[in-house]
Amino acid sequence: MALSQTVPTSSGLSNLSLCFLTCCFVFRFVVVYNTTDFMVAAPIFGYLGDRFNRKIILSCGIFFWSFVTLLSSFITKDYYWLLVLSRCLVGIGESSYSSISPTIIGDLFTNNKRTMMLSVFYLAIPLGSGLGYILGSIAKDAGGHWYWALRVSPMLGLIAGTLVLIFVTEPKRGSADHIAGRMQTRTSWLCDMKALAKNRSYVFSSLASAAVSFATGAFGIWIPQYLVRAQVVQKTAESCTSQPCSSKDSLIFGAITCVTGLLGVVIGAVTTRLCRQKTERADPLVCAVSMLGSAIFICLIFVVAKKSIVGAYICIFIGETLLFLNWAITADILMFVVIPTRRATAVAFQGFTSHLLGDAGSPYLIGLISDSLQESYATSILWQFLSLGYALMLCPFVIVLGGMFFLATALFFLEDRDKAEKQGIEHQLNPNIVSCHSS
Template identity: 75%
Template sequence: MIEIWIKGGGEGESGICGHIERGCCGRGAEGEVQTLSGSMNPPPAGKSPERLAPRHKPRSLGRARVAAAGILSVGNVLNYLDRYTVAGVLLDIQQHFGVKDSGAGLLQTVFICSFMVAAPIFGYLGDRFNRKIILSCGIFFWSAITFSSSFITEQYFWLLVLSRGLVGIGEASYSTIAPTIIGDLFTKNTRTLMLSVFYFAIPLGSGLGYITGSSVKQVAGDWHWALRVSPLLGMITGTLILIFVPVAKRGNVEQLGGQLKARTSWLRDMKALLRNRSYVFSSLATSAVSFATGALGMWIPLYLHRAQVVQKTVETCSSEPCGTKDSLIFGAITCFTGFLGVITGAGATKWCRLKTQRADPLVCAVGMLGSAIFICLIFVAAKSSIVGAYVSIVGYFTSIVCVFPSSLQYVVIPTRRATAVALQSFTSHLLGDAGSPYLIGFISDLIQQSTKESPLWEFLSLGYALMLCPFVVVLGGMFFLATALFFLNDRTKAEQQ
C-alpha cells in the first residue's frame, strides 16, 4: 500500500488523499498531488513534500498534450489553406466577376480588416472564458460561410467580398486563442518546439491553399469547387478539438496557477503591454512582415503569369478556367521554403544562443534584412527568366520564415497572453496586410491608367507597385534590432511576476 500526500488549500497544510494499490496519482480538492511516499508515515518534519515529488509525468498525459497540439496545428493549416485558396484562383475570379486589380485586392483587404477588428475581442474572451469552445465555434462559423460563398454568381461580387469579411471573424478566434492553449500545455524548450510546429502551419497552409485552389479548379473545371474543400476539413477539425483538446489551466505548467487567480482589468493589461518595449517593437516588426507577405502572397502568382505573357511563353487568359501552373509552383515553393525556413532559423537561433541571449530577435532581424534583397531579385529576374524569379522567391521565403512568435510567450505573463496575441495580431494587420493587397492593386491600376493598355504595362505596373515591399521589410528588420535591445529586461520582468 502507498500513501499519497497532497498539498492542501491552506497555507502549510497537508493531508492523506487515500490508500491505493500499485502506486498511482490522485488530486485533492484544493491542490495537486505533490509526493509519493513509500511508507505509511508522513514525510519527516522540516522536509518539504515537494522534494519527494515524482520527476516524470505520466506518458499518457504527455501523449495527450502532444496530440492536442497536433490537432491545433492542423486547424492552423486549414485556417491559412482557406485564406489563400482565393489567391490560388484569383485570375479566374477576375475573369468571372470582371474586376480589376484593385477589386481583386479588396477581397484580401476586407478579410484582414474584419480579422484584425475581431482579434482583440477574442483576445479578451480567450483570457476569461472556455477557449476550446470559442475555437470550435470559430471554425464551424468560417467553414459554413466559405462553403456558402462557393455558390455566389457573377452579379454579386459584393456578396463575395462580404463573405470574406465574415470568414475573417471566424479565423480571428483561432489565430488569437490557439497558441495560448499550447503555451499552457507545455513549458520551456518543449513549448518552443510545439509553437514552432504550430507556426510552421502558416507557410504550409498557405502553400496548400494555392495548390488546393489550382488543383481542384482544374479537376472540376470550375473555380467554385475550390472553396468547398476547406469547409469540410474544418468541420472535422472543429469536432476533434471539442473531443480531444483539454481545457488547459492558464499558467498551470509554470506552477503559477495559485498566483494567477486574480485577474487584472483589460485596460490595465493594455497599459502593461504598451509599456513592454520588446513587445511593442516586435509587433511593429511583424507588421512589416505582414505587409510584405500579404502583398506578395496575393500578387506574385499573377505577376509571374503576366511576365510569361510578356515573354510569349503563355497566352493571356480570356476564359475560365485559367492556367494553374504558376499557382501550383508558388504553392509548392511556399510549403518547401516554410519547412526549410523553420529548420534554418531554428538552427541559426540555437547556434546564436551559445553566443548571446538576444539570439531570437537578432536572427529575425538578419533574416528580414536579407529577404529584402531577394524581393528585389524577383523583379529583376522576372523580366527575362521565370526560373530565376522562382529561385529568388525560395530565397525570400526561406529568409522571412525566421520570425519566431514563441518569444511572445516569455515576455508576457500567462493571464495576459491571449490579449497580447490579439493586440499584436491587430497591429500587424492594421499596419500590414489589411491594406497592402488593395494598395498594391490600386497603385497598379493607377499606373496602367497613365499608360497605354498592353500586356507589357500590365506586367510592369504590378511590378512597380510591388517594389514598395522591400522598403517596408528593411524597416521591419530595424524594429527587430530594437527588440533585441529590450528583450532580456522584459523577459526578466515577466519571470519575476
C-alpha cells in the same frame, strides 16, 4: 488566392471588385461587418481567451468559420456585397484560433521545447497557404467553378473542431511556468492594454510582424501575375485574354510557399535554439538578420525576372525561406515578455496590428501604385510588367523596416523578459497583486 485568376470572368466581377474582395479575405481577421459599422473580432477573442475556457471558444470559432465558408460558396454574383460580408464574418472563426491556440501551447511547454512546439503549430500557415493554391486550383478544375474550393475546406474545419473538443485538454494558465493556480486575479481590459503598450519588446515585435504581413499579402496576390507578365515580355507565353487561363504559375508559387514555409519555420527554430547558447537576445536577432537577408533576395526577383523566370523562382525560394524564419520565433518572443493571463490579448492585438498595417491593404496599395505608373502606357505590355515590378519594390523596403524593428526589440528583450518573470514571482508570493505597469 489561387482563385484570383479565375473569379473575375466566371463571376462577372471587375478587377477592382476582385481586389476589394481579396482584401476582405485578408481584412476579415481584423474586422467583422455589422449593420452599423465594422466590429473588432480578434481583440474580443483575446479578452475571452484570457478569462474563459479556451477549448470551447476555439472549437466554436472553428465550427462558425466552417459554416460561413460553406454558405459563401452558394452566393451568386448578383449578391456581391453578401459575399463580401461572408468573407468578413469568416474572421470570427479565424480570430478565435489565431488568438487562442498559441497561448494553449505556451501553457503546455517552455523554453526550447515551447519554441519547437510553436514551430510545429506555425508550420500550418505556409503548409495551408501552399496547399490552398494547389487544392484550390484542383477543386476548381474538378468542379468546373471557383466556388467548389470553398466547399472543401469547411469539411476539414468540422473535423478539426471535433478533434479539439474530444482530445484537447485545457491547461491552467501559467502551468508551464510553474505558477498555475496562482495567477487567478484578473485585471481589466484597459489595464492589460496599458501594460502591453508599455512593453517595448511587444510593441516593436508587433510592428515587425506587420512588415512581414505586408510583404506576404502583396506577394500572394501579385507575384504569380508578375511572373505571367514576365513570360509575356520574354515571349515565352501569350497574354491571357479569355478563360481558361493557365494556373501554372499559381501552382508553382503555391508549392514554393509551402516548401519555403516549412523550411523557414524549421530552420528558424533550430537556428534560434543554437544561437541561445551564444546570446540571450537570440530570438529577436535571428528575426532581424533573416528579414534583412530576405530583403536582398526579394529585390533580386525584380532584377532577374525580365531575363530568367527560373532565376526569379530561385530568388523567391531563398527570400521567402528567410522571411518565414520569424513566424514561430515572434510568438515565442511574446511568450517570454508577456505574463500568461495577458497572452491571449497580446496575441490578438499583435495579429490585429500585423493585418491592419500589413496584408489588409498591401495588395490594394500595390495594385494602386502599379495602375498609377502605367496610366499613360496602358497599351505597353513591357510597361505593365515593369510598373507592377516597381510597385512590388515597396515590399523589400518594408521588410528592411521590419528588420529594424526586430533590432529594436533586441535592445529591450532582456529587460522586458525579466519584468515578466519578476511579476510571475510576485504572483507566487502574493496572488492578489496584479500590476498594470508591467508585462
